[in-house]
Amino acid sequence: MQSVQSIDRAFQLLGEVADNPAGISELSRRLDLPTSTVARLLSTLEGLGAVERLDSGTGYRIGPSVVTMAASIDPTQSLLAVAQPHLMELVEMVAEAVGVSIPAGYDVHYISQVDCANPVQVRDWTGVSLPMHVVPSGMVVLAHWPDDAVDRYLDRKLDRYTARSVIRPTLIRERLQQVRENGVIWIEEEFSEGINSVAAPLFNAAGAVAGALHSHGPSYRFPDDALRDIVAEQVRSSAATISIALGHTG
Amino acid sequence: MQSVQSIDRAFQLLGEVADNPAGISELSRRLDLPTSTVARLLSTLEGLGAVERLDSGTGYRIGPSVVTMAASIDPTQSLLAVAQPHLMELVEMVAEAVGVSIPAGYDVHYISQVDCANPVQVRDWTGVSLPMHVVPSGMVVLAHWPDDAVDRYLDRKLDRYTARSVIRPTLIRERLQQVRENGVIWIEEEFSEGINSVAAPLFNAAGAVAGALHSHGPSYRFPDDALRDIVAEQVRSSAATISIALGHTG
DNA sequence: CAGGAATTTCCCACATTGTGGGAAAGAGCA
DNA sequence: TGCTCTTTCCCACAATGTGGGAAATTCCTG
Known part of the structure; x- marks a missing residue:
């Protein structure tokens, strides 16, 4: 071929240039x-x-037409549509709310x-935003951010939601490492007493985290000890x- | 040159392909x-x-490497950093909270x-999410969405927040049209009694709405009738x- | 402000590289 | 099966991109 x-x-x-902007001669050396x-x-x-010139005059960076073309794949718009059927499927398998x-x-x-189907279930959280460190969906997103972005996140006052909330930066970093290894994370009653949940990251075509898939249920029945790993695996694979x-x- | x-x-x-995916022979005809x-x-x-092949086998669409390169301009990450100094400036000019x-x-x-500086002011809404149709920031975003996305938005049950909330799709569409013409919109006590606010859209390099800039204050003093248009213009130009x-x- | 180094722009002879006609292979459809 | 449309392959040709080098410009630095 x-x-x-x-x-x-040109694409090299x-x-x-996307990696880091530079001028003609530096690029000619690099390549x-x-x-x-x-x-x-x-x-x-x-x-x-x-590409376009940097304001500083010398050097080039990725230009608007690349961004425009990339937008044709509109990840956030399609995310819901793409995910919907898989949510229906997953909810059958784990028998708890998924989102x-x-x-x-x-x-x-x-x-x-x-x-x-169960009449006792977690309320619908649609529309709500929560800090990343107290929910598993947030943790999986955070786990795939660049290091400096994570630093900025942790370098702020982190709210505690329940007695079990983990807010120590070092502990959070350890958990993020585990998330990267396992591809999924359980969080139990750290955001709200009585709710346990599990989440896995969703990646877009660019390889960046586009969001997270989670399942959550009342802590008295979820997860069933025998099924804990199975549920996690189902969420991960969905x-x-x-x-x-x-x-x-x- | x-x-x-x-x-x-190649870029043609x-x-x-970004416009709409197609196969070799159709593209050869188009170009x-x-x-x-x-x-x-x-x-x-x-x-x-x-580019990559469509799942359907025939036809191409924009591929992941374009998205990756576009991500190097990371609009959402930089939005805050870029906006910050302008917020400080704007808050001086309008003498009400901006965000x-x-x-x-x-x-x-x-x-x-x-x-x-005023001790009586609107609470800090940072971290909160609100439906687009009740806040001016949402309306300016909505106003620059593609038509079908707006259709989907309006084709749901729209919550009312105060007696003055506008929730009729036809009325909302009219307002969106006005937003497109004026570049700013005032909304008065439609989300919360006692709060008026004004917003203008923020666009990224790709020409898409990246977010919104707003200013809001207690309705008994904001906006001052004499300054209403001036404030709007300051927000718009910021x-x-x-x-x-x-x-x-x- | 001059002198020097580094970077960008311009030019041009050369042949490497991309081009496009056409034919062959494959898909889709009645 | 035979027809049409699409994709893949091949190859001779020269148009097109290439890269050496030099001129022009910018950027430091003493």
Whole structure:
């Protein structure tokens, strides 16, 4: 499969520039290409709006046309639509309410919930936002943020919601590491007495966290000790399926 | 300024594909290029992850690498940082609390507020989410959504918050039209008795609404009749300045 | 403010590279 | 099965992109 050299190089450039903005000669060094070639490619890309000059005058960064094209995949709009059928399926399997949330600033925002058949169940949290460190959906989002963003998050006063809330930065960091390893996290009565929940991250096509999938129920029956790992695995694998449907390839 | 033909064409293709996904021969017709050329370009772009095949097998859409590159401009992360100094400035000018919000599902989520000097003032709404149709920040976001997204929003039960809340879809649509014309909107005691507020939209580099800038105060003193239009204009122009700082060029 | 280094822009001869016509292979449909 | 539409493959040709180098510009630094 032949591929077009100039386009290949143009995207190498875009990749570099996205990583960190730089000028012609630095890029030519990084990619080991003649400066004249880099200059020509960049000027073409600039004409197309794929890169633009930094305000400081020297150096290029990713331009608006790339952002526009990326927006055609509109992740937040499609997230709900994509997830819906999987929620229905998951709620059958775990027999507790399941829902989806998205990051919004330093909170997660619950955008959808599918209830289970049981008359005793957790209220519908749709529309509510909660700090990331007290809910599993937030923790899985936080776990996939860049380090400096996590630093900023933890470098604020963290609210305690119940006696069991974990608010010590070091402890939270340890848990985030576990989340990264396990792909799912249980949180028990740390946000509200009487509620336990489990969540797994949803990834978009770019490989970033687009939100979280969770299931929660009254703590007296959820999770059933025998089913604890099974439920976690079901949530994790549903989340993975939704991620793939969102274009996630990792 | 010479520009590289193949790259030029590659981006024409990306533009078309972003607009609406299609296969080789349709794209070759749209752009009036030989199919073999289009095939070669697309296969190069596919190898780079800039486009990917639709699940249906035939046709291409924008791929993950474009989204990744676009993410390097991370609008939501930078929004707060960019807006902060302008908030400080605006709060001096209007002498009431000002804040920033971002869309989150069908709500707007307040992510920042700067208070004014006056001891009597509106509480800090940071961290709260509210339905778009009862707050001006929400209305300006809604006003710049695609039509079908607005349809979906209005095609649900819309909550009333005060006697003055507008919840009739037709009336809301009219107001949205006004927002598009004026660039700002006042909302008076429709979310909470005693609070009036005004908001203007914030646009990102892609030209999409990234959030909203608002100012709100107690209704007995805000807005001062004589200053009503001036305040609106200050909010509007601050929002425009922030948008430009975010890379908005429109 | 001059002198020097680094960076960007411009030019041009060369042949590598992309081009596009056309044919072959594959899909979809009645 | 035969027809049409789409995708893939092949190849001769030269148009197009390439990169060396030099001029122009910007950026430091003494």
